[in-house]
Amino acid sequence: MRKIIFLFIFSIIVTSCARVGSPVGGPKDTIPPRVVGSNIDTSRVNVPRNIKELRIDFDEYITLKDINKNLIISPSLKRMKKILPSGMANKYLLIKWDDTLQANTTYNFNFGNSIVDNNEGNPLQYYTFAFSTGDKIDNLYISGDVKNMIAQKQSGTAEKNFVVGLYQEKDSMNYRQKPYYITKADPDGYFELNYLSPGNYRILAFDDANGNSVYDAGKESVGFKKEKIELDKSISGMEIYLYPSKKAVKYTEMKEVPGGVLMTFEGNPESVKVQSLNAKLQDYKVTQTPKSDSVTIWFDARKQDLGITQSENLKFSYDNGIKKDSVSLFYRYNTKNEMTVSNSRGNLLPPNQDFAIKSNYYIDRIQTEKWTLVSDSIQQEFTARISEKNPYEIFIKANFKEGKKYSLTVPKETVSSFYESIAKSYRFDFEGDKTENYGTLNLTLENPPTHKFWLQLLNEGNDVAYSRYGKETKFIFSSIKPGKYQIRILVDNNENGIWDTADFANNEFAEDVYLMDKKIDIRPLWEIREVWDLAPKKEAPKETLPNVPTPIETKKP
Incomplete structure (x- = not known):
């Protein structure tokens, strides 16, 4: 019996000693792990070039959180072998590689917030480890902020992944490789490039959407400086602005759509010339909005016996x-692809606006003399026109009254495309909304752009809710839905009718952008008056920082 009790107690003691986890009771641990040593000498200079691993020891058990996303090594090591701990907690961190290190070079391992203690997950914030294969550790740095000027629509908790890199200025530079020096900006956009050697560099920042640390033109926002950086002393307060990047013009795909075939491109080609290579398809129309990414080829499939039976x-x-x-594509006619029209913007019509209907076909002709607009059983006078900017939409103008209900009847065959008409009649019921449900914005611009521009109101989802194009300096938006709006100006510097994106390969900035530094809160029945001065703000003279060595282990200030 004594033997059984002894074995039971012994098994409990062994299990307790072997467990790595949170202690029971006592105050909560809020202290991050502390470095107690490494396999590299404390001076961290004259490190042998053939060293193949870095081991860092800690005073407690650690785990690595999102290490592949957070770890940045500058200059980069191409042939990584192993990173520990992986899964199980440990009291050391181990990184192994196959590369032979460069001579007289400072290497910086930036772990971000990936090193956490195993008990409470306290991160060792912004931890870096640097060493040199030469007789000194380079101590120059560049710090600053990255800001995305054209914010993309957020989906859930979309994470910023801004990366800043330096390329060595050479006769030929391959920007499809990782930058020579690289770092990640923190969630606020602040970045530090540390342990830099003197030299000439090109700097760029980009939103590393796929996490490969390489700038993907046309897919990721980019910011850069046109001039090279002659780095002979440290730089603080650098600002880099990100803009959508230019896509190369290329064909992407072709597919069947209602009324014909859709051909899509990247890079917004100026215009696309299309020709049928089929003997059966001779009667067709081609439409493309200038500088758009899609071309539609319209034809009557039934009349020309295209894809009807096979x-x-x-x-x-x-x-x-x-x-x-x-x-080419294998085309099959879809009998469900009839021409339709629908209510474009809802059943409540804001004051002083036209009612709009849209079609799934390019609208070539309308017969408004057969339409009727009725309110209180009385026919109303109206006019209708196809939108000049969007030939898939029709605007109906009348003396619409607040609180009045209206019914618009559009008989069959009165809205036509090139080879098709609507096959049934449509009725649209809507009501003139009341002014008391909307607010007004009265905006005056001072020192406006010299070229035409788009003035846009962005809603809280970063969608363009209201937009005007021109060179006016006074704007009145009289029927704005209540909410908070960001005001943005996109300048059409070359006045080609589109806002041109950044082209890093050709060292061309995106066209100018202005963002008001506050949001406008529109309330029902309120008139908001704002004056926006677009003149550059004068900055106070900056104090020149002394060229002092950067600490070995840096943290965000």
Whole structure:
């Protein structure tokens, strides 16, 4: 019996000693792990070039959180082998690689917030470890802020992944490789590039959407400085602004759509010339909004017997100004693809606005003399027109009254595309909304852009809710839905009708952008008056910082 009791107590003691986890009771641990040593000498200079690992010891058990996202090594090591701990907690961190280190080079391992204690998950914030294969550790740095000027629509808790990098200025530089020096900005956009050696560099920042530490043109926002950086002393307070990047013009795909075939491109080609290479398809129309990414080829599939009983291999040639080529698809006519019209903007019509309906087909002709607009059983006078900017939309103008109900009847065959008309009649019921449900913005610009521009009101989802184009300096938006809005100006510097994005390869900035530094709160029946001075703000003279060594282990100030 004594033997059994002894074995039971012994097993409990062994289990308790082996467990790595949170202690029971006592005050909560809020202290992050502390470094107690490493396999590299404390001076961290003259480190052998053939060393193949870095081991850092801690005073408690640690785990690594999102280490692949957080760890930044500058200059980069291409052949990584192992990073520990992986899964199980440990009292040391181990990184192994196969590369031979460069001579007289300072290496910086930036762990971000990935090192946490195993008990409470307290991070060792912004921890870095640096060493040199030469007789000194380079001590220059660049710090500053990254700001995204054209914020993308947020989906859930979308994480910023801003990366800042330096390329060594050379006769030929491959920007499809990782930067020579690289770091991540924190959630506020602040960044530090530490342990830099003197030299000439190109700097860029980008939103590293896929986490590969390489700038992907056309897919990721980018910011850069046009001039090279002659780094002979440290730089503080650098500001880098991110803009959408220019996509190369290229064909992407072709697919069947209601009324014909849709051909899509990247890079917003100026215009695309399309020609049918099929003997059966001779009667067709091609539409493209200038500098848009899509071209639609319209035709009457039934009349020309295309894809009715079986798939038809349709071939087309195209010339997008950059490339000439031919493409094809197997086309099958979809009997459900009839031409339709629908209410474009809801059943409550804001004051002083036109009612709008839209179609799934390009609208070529309307017969408004057969339409009727009725309120209180009385026919109302109206006019209708196809939108000049969007030929898929029709605007109906009348003396609409607040609180009045209206009914618009659009008989069949009175809205037509090139080869199709609506096959049934439509009725749209709507009501003139009341002024008391909307607010007004009265905006005056001082020192406005010299070129035409878009003045935009962005809602809280970063969608453009209201927009005007021109060179006016006074704007009155009289029927704005209540809410908070960001005011933005996109300048059409070359006045080509589109806002041009950044082109890093050709060292071309995006066209100018202005963001008001506060949001406008629109309330029902309120008139908000704002004056926005677009003149550059004068900055106070900055004190020149002494060229002092950067601490080995840096943290965000």
